[in-house]
Amino acid sequence: MNVPELLDDVETRLVKKLRLSRLKNKIVGKGYITGLRALVAFLNIPKPTIFMSKGASIRLCETISQFGLNRALIVTDAMLHKIGVLDNILAELDKQGMAYSLFTEVEPDPTFDVVEAGLRQYRRDDCDCVLAIGGGSSIDAAKVVALAATNEVEPAELVGILKGKKPSAPFFAIPTTAGTGSEATIGAVISDKETHKKELVIDTKIVPLVAALDPDLMKGLPAPITAATGLDALTHLVEAYLSGMANAESDYYARSGIQMIFENLPKACKQGSVVKAREKMALASYYGGLTINIAGLGYVHAFAHQLGAKFRIPHGESNAKVLPHVLEFNKGCCEGRMAELARMLGLGQKGDSESRLAQAFIDAVRKLIEQVGIDPKVKQLSPRDFNPIIAAAFKEANSTYAVPKYMSFEDAEKVLLGLAG
Ligand SMILES: NC(=O)c1ccc[n+]([C@@H]2O[C@H](COP(=O)([O-])OP(=O)(O)OC[C@H]3O[C@@H](n4cnc5c(N)ncnc54)[C@H](O)[C@@H]3O)[C@@H](O)[C@H]2O)c1
Ligand SMILES: [Fe+2]
Numbered sequence: 001m002n003v004p005e006l007l008d009d010v011e012t013r014l015v016k017k018l019r020l021s022r023l024k025n026k027i028v029g030k031g032y033i034t035g036l037r038a039l040v041a042f043l044n045i046p047k048p049t050i051f052m053s054k055g056a057s058i059r060l061c062e063t064i065s066q067f068g069l070n071r072a073l074i075v076t077d078a079m080l081h082k083i084g085v086l087d088n089i090l091a092e093l094d095k096q097g098m099a100y101s102l103f104t105e106v107e108p109d110p111t112f113d114v115v116e117a118g119l120r121q122y123r124r125d126d127c128d129c130v131l132a133i134g135g136g137s138s139i140d141a142a143k144v145v146a147l148a149a150t151n152e153v154e155p156a157e158l159v160g161i162l163k164g165k166k167p168s169a170p171f172f173a174i175p176t177t178a179g180t181g182s183e184a185t186i187g188a189v190i191s192d193k194e195t196h197k198k199e200l201v202i203d204t205k206i207v208p209l210v211a212a213l214d215p216d217l218m219k220g221l222p223a224p225i226t227a228a229t230g231l232d233a234l235t236h237l238v239e240a241y242l243s244g245m246a247n248a249e250s251d252y253y254a255r256s257g258i259q260m261i262f263e264n265l266p267k268a269c270k271q272g273s274v275v276k277a278r279e280k281m282a283l284a285s286y287y288g289g290l291t292i293n294i295a296g297l298g299y300v301h302a303f304a305h306q307l308g309a310k311f312r313i314p315h316g317e318s319n320a321k322v323l324p325h326v327l328e329f330n331k332g333c334c335e336g337r338m339a340e341l342a343r344m345l346g347l348g349q350k351g352d353s354e355s356r357l358a359q360a361f362i363d364a365v366r367k368l369i370e371q372v373g374i375d376p377k378v379k380q381l382s383p384r385d386f387n388p389i390i391a392a393a394f395k396e397a398n399s400t401y402a403v404p405k406y407m408s409f410e411d412a413e414k415v416l417l418g419l420a421g
Contacts, residue, residue, distance in 0.1 A: 012391060022411070029398040045204050051213070057217060063210055064098060069098070076132070077135075108137050109196070111192065115155040119149060122149050122169075130146040130170070136180030143201070147168040171207075179285050180232060183211035185289045195309070200400075219278065226372075230261060230372065233288040236288030237291055238323070240294065241341065242330055242404050244403070246291075255340075256284075260280040264284070311380050331355075342361040347364055
């Protein structure tokens with residue numbers, strides 16, 4: 001352990017021993033969030049032009065070809081290429097006479113190595129724009145390639161807030177999962193190869209110019225990925241609804257998105273799922289991205305990121321596992337907000353108290369997670385893992401999210417005990 005780490009460790013032990021962790025989180029967290037609010041007030045966060053429904057990805061190709069660009073770097077993963085999800089899109093680009101270079105090396109939770117390889121190919125093939133086709137992993141990798149390309153920096157130098165000085169290369173996105181909402185967000189998540197720790201590039205310049213929500217591309221998405229990604233979208237919407245930075249606009253997206261997910265996720269997980277359910281899931285996911293831009297996330301993501309990195313659990317699945325526990329923790333301070341969601345979903349009985357309605361909402365979330373087949377436990381998790389997970393989750397939450405209520409170590413231990421197998 002080096003000296004700063006040692007000091008950190010001593011401080012953490014002292015704060016824990018004196019049971020000051022909630023107070024410390026509150027002071028540090030509120031300080032950061034005040035700064036963040038001030039920053040957000042001056043940010044112009046763009047929204048992409050959206051094409052929706054069947055054929056949306058084809059319309060996006062027609063549009064790209066009208067931008068007067070020469071060659072697109074297509075950032076995607078090998079599986080999507082292999083199973084033919086790209087076929088119609090590539091055929092349409094050919095038809096439109098739009099040249100492209102295909103980069104298929106993205107893997108789930110992409111690392112900086114992948115982004116650097118994409119950037120090398122962008123330069124080698126003289127590309128002048130980027131088209132992401134895939135889940136959050138492909139879209140995030142593509143965002144950072146596009147920003148690094150014009151800024152002439154190494155991708156890792158873009159980690160942090162607003163590190164890009166110049167606009168990104170023209171960037172377009174076609175999501176093939178309904179979960180991350182990355183087609184709308186100002187964030188990109190890139191993992192460190194050694195530690196698997198997720199680093200965040202936050203920049204208003206990485207929002208795509210145009211995105212296509214095309215349910216046809218999601219028809220073959222296997223049920224476990226549909227379930228996990230759908231629960232990621234639900235987590236974005238719920239965390240935003242309970243966030244201290246929620247406003248009328250984010251509330252609108254959150255309420256609509258949550259309703260669409262409760263109505264459509266079980267249908268989308270069934271074999272031969274109806275395209276309408278996929279379409280609604282894609283829209284809910286996009287709404288989730290819009291809410292992240294306004295209201296941010298919360299403790300669910302803070303814990304899920306650590307658990308996902310440590311135990312290699314897909315992002316949406318780890319969110320699904322953590323979500324009910326953080327809702328139980330938040331219930332006391334967010335009863336009214338949770339009761340509103342319960343009423344919207346037609347839960348509970350007439351005359352039920354806010355507390356009962358809030359519980360009905362949490363129970364409905366648990367039931368949805370069970371219905372779509374997600375194991376609520378993290379079997380590998382043991383109490384000796386708790387301290388580093390809690391420290392990292394607190395650090396992430398305090399510096400990034402306007403959580404409605406701050407946790408103590410004991411609260412966090414309770415969340416993790418509930419998750420352990
Ligand atoms: N930028 C953001 O705002 C944001 C928000 C949340 C999460 N994320 C990040 O996004 C990543 C997760 O993205 P994801 O959950 O969309 O998954 P993903 O992109 O990692 O893809 C998961 C798997 O699904 C497969 N797949 C994707 N679309 C398919 C389709 N239509 N048919 C068949 N298989 C398909 C992929 O090949 C891959 O194997 C994580 O790294 C997470 O941290 C980013
Ligand atoms: Fe997420």
